[in-house]
Amino acid sequence: MEVQDLDSRYLYLLKVKKLCLFLFPLFFGFSLLQVVCNTSTPLAVSQGRSMQPLIKEGDLLLFQGVPAEEIQVGNIILFETPLEMRDLLPPRITHRVTEIIRDNRGIHFRTKGDNAPPDTYEVPSGMVLGVNVAIFPYIGLVLLYIQTPLGIGLILAGGLVTWRRGDS
Numbered sequence: 001m002e003v004q005d006l007d008s009r010y011l012y013l014l015k016v017k018k019l020c021l022f023l024f025p026l027f028f029g030f031s032l033l034q035v036v037c038n039t040s041t042p043l044a045v046s047q048g049r050s051m052q053p054l055i056k057e058g059d060l061l062l063f064q065g066v067p068a069e070e071i072q073v074g075n076i077i078l079f080e081t082p083l084e085m086r087d088l089l090p091p092r093i094t095h096r097v098t099e100i101i102r103d104n105r106g107i108h109f110r111t112k113g114d115n116a117p118p119d120t121y122e123v124p125s126g127m128v129l130g131v132n133v134a135i136f137p138y139i140g141l142v143l144l145y146i147q148t149p150l151g152i153g154l155i156l157a158g159g160l161v162t163w164r165r166g167d168s
Contacts, residue, residue: 039065039130044078044094045140050113051076051094058141061094063130068107071125073097076132077109079123092129095119 033042046059055061055076063078071077075097081089095111101122108122145151 037062037064037130037133039063041078041092041129044092045143046094047090047144048113050116051096052115054114055094055135056137058138058144060136060139060143061132062134062136064133065130068125068128071097071100071107071109071128071131073100077111077123078129078132079109079111080127080129082121082123082127085121094132 030043034040036042042063044061044063046055046057046061049057061078076094077097078092078094081091081093093111095113095116097109098112098118099110101108101110105124107125109125109128110119111123112118146155
């Protein structure tokens with residue numbers, strides 16, 4: 001086997017190692033956060049203006065999973081959009097609890113954005129993903145930007161430049 005072949009294989013393995021050293025902490029950290037926060041969705045980025053002025057578009061939100069019985073009026077919750085509204089609204093919404101309904105169907109919540117009219121639906125407790133425990137202003141803007149065509153293009157171009165630079 002030629003020295004050049006060994007060098008190119010070594011460089012390839014070095015790139016794979018760097019990629020793994022970058023990705024492993026991200027995946028492990030997120031999994032750990034899911035366990036610690038007791039929810040499958042501990043983080044969310046605010047994408048609307050319905051909760052302004054407290055929560056602005058691009059804020060990163062941290063959620064803690066809690067039993068429905070512990071949720072109180074005034075709590076800000078992250079919930080899955082009820083089935084009847086899925087064609088009209090995003091898949092997950094962050095709004096404030098304005099009323100708690102306990103009846104033979106179980107626990108349901110009425111919600112409202114701080115900067116929006118009251119929601120026209122009830123949120124079953126099983127659709128609540130968590131209660132907001134922290135707001136990190138503007139950190140989510142980066143995540144929103146990289147989902148745009150320009151952001152995706154810049155990431156791909158940066159990755160290609162970085163990958164090609166390692167070949168020389």
